[in-house]
Amino acid sequence: MKSEDDNMELEKEAPILAAISKENTFNTPDGYFSNLTEQILAQANLNELIAEETSFNVPNNYFENLEQQIRSAVYLDELKEVDSKGHGFEIPANYFSESKKLIQNSISSPNSTKVLKLHFIRYAAAACILFTTTLGAYFNVKHNTAVAHQLSKIPALEIETYLNQHTDNSDLPMLIENIDDDANLSIDDFQLEKTIN
Amino acid sequence: MEISDSVILQKFEDEKTRHEAFSLLLKKYQQKVYWHIRRMVLNHDDADDLVQDVFIKVWKNLSNFRQDAQLYTWLYRIASNECITFLNKKKAKNNVSLDELPEQLTDNLNEENYFSGDTIQKKLQQALLILPEKQKLVFNMKYYDDMKFQEISDVLGTSVGALKASYHLAVKKIEHYLLFTD
Numbered sequence: 255m256k257s258e259d260d261n262m263e264l265e266k267e268a269p270i271l272a273a274i275s276k277e278n279t280f281n282t283p284d285g286y287f288s289n290l291t292e293q294i295l296a297q298a299n300l301n302e303l304i305a306e307e308t309s310f311n312v313p314n315n316y317f318e319n320l321e322q323q324i325r326s327a328v329y330l331d332e333l334k335e336v337d338s339k340g341h342g343f344e345i346p347a348n349y350f351s352e353s354k355k356l357i358q359n360s361i362s363s364p365n366s367t368k369v370l371k372l373h374f375i376r377y378a379a380a381a382c383i384l385f386t387t388t389l390g391a392y393f394n395v396k397h398n399t400a401v402a403h404q405l406s407k408i409p410a411l412e413i414e415t416y417l418n419q420h421t422d423n424s425d426l427p428m429l430i431e432n433i434d435d436d437a438n439l440s441i442d443d444f445q446l447e448k449t450i451n
Numbered sequence: 452m453e454i455s456d457s458v459i460l461q462k463f464e465d466e467k468t469r470h471e472a473f474s475l476l477l478k479k480y481q482q483k484v485y486w487h488i489r490r491m492v493l494n495h496d497d498a499d500d501l502v503q504d505v506f507i508k509v510w511k512n513l514s515n516f517r518q519d520a521q522l523y524t525w526l527y528r529i530a531s532n533e534c535i536t537f538l539n540k541k542k543a544k545n546n547v548s549l550d551e552l553p554e555q556l557t558d559n560l561n562e563e564n565y566f567s568g569d570t571i572q573k574k575l576q577q578a579l580l581i582l583p584e585k586q587k588l589v590f591n592m593k594y595y596d597d598m599k600f601q602e603i604s605d606v607l608g609t610s611v612g613a614l615k616a617s618y619h620l621a622v623k624k625i626e627h628y629l630l631f632t633d
Binding site: 260264267268269270271274275276278279280281282283286287290291293294295297298299301302 | 474478485490495499510511565566571593595630
């Protein structure tokens with residue numbers, strides 16, 4: 255009813271337009287609509303598959319930590335690069351290839367100054383030992399000589415008196431042993447007997 | 452017997468019958484959507500691309516469709532938006548003005564394979580090309596699809612009063628073109 259009213263109104267308002275047939279004057283390829291459903295379904299399935307393939311998941315807070323992880327990785331890489339170049343120090347060209355030769359050359363031609371120094375030390379040590387030994391021997395002989403010299407200055411009478419006062423029988427063997435054959439000291443049997451008694 | 456929209460939507464909610472529901476929806480609405488698009492862009496190949504784009508969007512978004520609107524008005528809304536977007540892109544791509552675009556579209560009417568109308572029908576299509584795109588949409592839905600103004604309002608989001616005024620203005624323009632243009 256409503257449609258009829260609209261048509262009547264259209265006939266009044268636009269008679270030429272109302273006279274034109276409303277039939278569809280556009281054409282489509284043969285069998286277009288019979289294939290259209292299949293085409294759209296296929297495309298919908300394809301889109302669904304693409305959506306599934308691209309729907310990757312990432313761990314929680316992945317992107318929050320990603321920047322820090324990348325910075326750390328870059329820093330570590332820089333450290334490795336420095337380490338591979340020798341801890342950042344530079345060395346002359348062909349240093350390691352020539353160092354072996356330099357060391358071998360220094361071994362094959364030893365420093366003569368050092369050898370002379372070694373001989374001097376040896377001689378100095380030997381001289382010191384000889385000097386010390388000689389000095390010791392000298393003072394020892396001198397000391398012994400001094401004792402004999404001092405004893406020689408003591409009168410024989412005093413010695414005799416001393417011995418008479420302080421000697422006992424146990425001292426006799428020692429006295430005999432110390433009698434110098436070359437000395438002018440002589441003791442007759444009377445004196446010996448007297449000394450013993 | 453044509454299957455109801457509620458049955459299609461019910462089947463679509465179930466994962467197991469989702470593809471079946473979409474197939475039913477296509478069979479029910481693909482021709483209506485196609486002709487709605489074709490009358491706007493005239494060229495079959497363009498209409499073919501657009502109708503596929505429209506139904507891919509329907510497939511992706513049908514689960515979000517709120518049943519407080521009718522399914523076919525929702526489909527028409529998507530199709531209308533796609534048409535306007537396409538025509539705007541075509542203008543920008545070909546660097547043509549609003550006045551030049553109808554001339555390019557008229558060329559499609561000269562291809563006998565895709566248009567079989569007589570002289571007056573061809574002239575009607577040329578008259579439609581002088582209308583602004585939205586006014587042309589209103590005219591097509593009212594004149595060819597015999598839709599109510601309220602349904603057109605649901606599609607375009609324009610008030611019924613504004614749509615009535617737009618339609619009557621379009622009719623006068625067309626009548627004037629048919630009368631005074633050779």
